[in-house]
C-alpha cells in the first residue's frame with residue numbers, strides 16, 4: 589500500500605497560459621493505492637458527489653492504465669473539482685507517484701509528468717501538464733514542448749474560491765483563436781517579468797507579470813464579481829490578481845504581511861455580489877509527498 593498527498597496548483601498565472609504553474613501549500617488531495625486485479629476507485633471529501641468512480645471517467649483510472657498498474661484507489665479530496673485549483677491534477681499526480689512506488693516502475697518525477705497528464709486528457713480533452721507538473725515537482729514550473737523547468741521560490745498567495753463551478757472544458761471554449769501582435773508582445777513582457785520575479789522570490793515582479801489581455805478577459809466574464817474582487821484585492825495590497833487556472837478561483841500575489849487583509853477583502857467583495865466564497869491563505873509550496 590502507498591499513500592501520497594498532492595497539492596492544489598494554480599496554472600497560467602495570467603501571462604503563462606498552458607505553460608506556467610505553481611504548487612500551493614494548501615489545500616491537497618490524499619490518494620491511497622493497494623494492488624488489485626483490476627482498478628476500482630472510491631472518492632470521499634470535498635465535492636466527491638460530483639466525481640465519477642468509474643475508472644474510465646476518473647482521472648486516476650487513466651493514470652493506472654498508463655502505468656499498467658491496476659489498483660484499488662481511494663481518493664480523499666481536499667481540492668474541490670471545477671475550482672481552477674488543479675483538482676483533477678492533484679488526484680492524477682498523487683496517483684502517478686503512488687502507483688509508481690507500489691509497482692516499482694522506477695520513473696522519476698519529471699518522467700511521471702506526461703503520465704499524470706493522461707488524467708487531464710480525460711477531463712479537458714487535452715493532456716496539458718501545467719497543473720500536474722507543479723503538483724509533482726513543487727515550486728513554480730514552466731512546461732514547454734514536453735519539457736518542464738521547475739524553480740524553487742517563496743511567494744505568498746491567496747487563492748479565493750467562489751461557490752461557482754466553471755469546467756476547464758467550458759473555459760477552453762472561450763479562449764480566442766487569434767491575438768493582436770501588440771497583445772502578444774505585452775504577454776511576452778509580462779511572462780518574462782513574472783519568471784524573473786519567481787527566480788528572485790519577488791512578489792512585486794510576479795504580480796506585475798500576471799497582467800495579460802488575451803485569455804484572462806474572456807475567462808473573467810465567466811466569474812460573477814471578478815472585477816470587483818480583483819479591485820478589492822489590489823486595494824488591500826495585492827501586487828497582482830488573475831484567474832486561477834480555468835477559474836472560477838482568483839489567485840492574488842502579495843507580501844506576507846498583507847495576506848490576511850487581501851483574503852478578507854476578496855471574501856467581502858464576493859459577498860457584496862451575493863456569492864459565497866472561501867479563501868486559502870497560502871504560498872508557493874512543495875510537490876507531492878509520500879505519507
Ligand SMILES: Nc1ncnc2c1ncn2[C@@H]1O[C@H](COP(=O)(O)OP(=O)(O)OP(=O)(O)O)[C@@H](O)[C@H]1O
Pocket residue numbers: 597599638639640645646647648663668669670671672673674675676677679680711712719754755756757832833834835
Ligand atoms: N479524481 C478527480 N478529481 C477531481 N475531478 C475529477 C477527478 N476525476 C474526474 N474528475 C472530473 O474532472 C472535472 C474537474 O476537472 P477540471 O479540470 O474541470 O477542474 P479543476 O481540476 O479544478 O480545474 P483547473 O484545471 O482549471 O485548475 C469534474 O468534471 C470532475 O468530475
Ligand SMILES: N[C@@H](CCO)C(=O)O
Pocket residue numbers: 599600605606607712716718719756759760833834
Ligand atoms: N491551462 C489550463 C489549466 C486548466 O486545467 C487552462 O487554462 O485551460
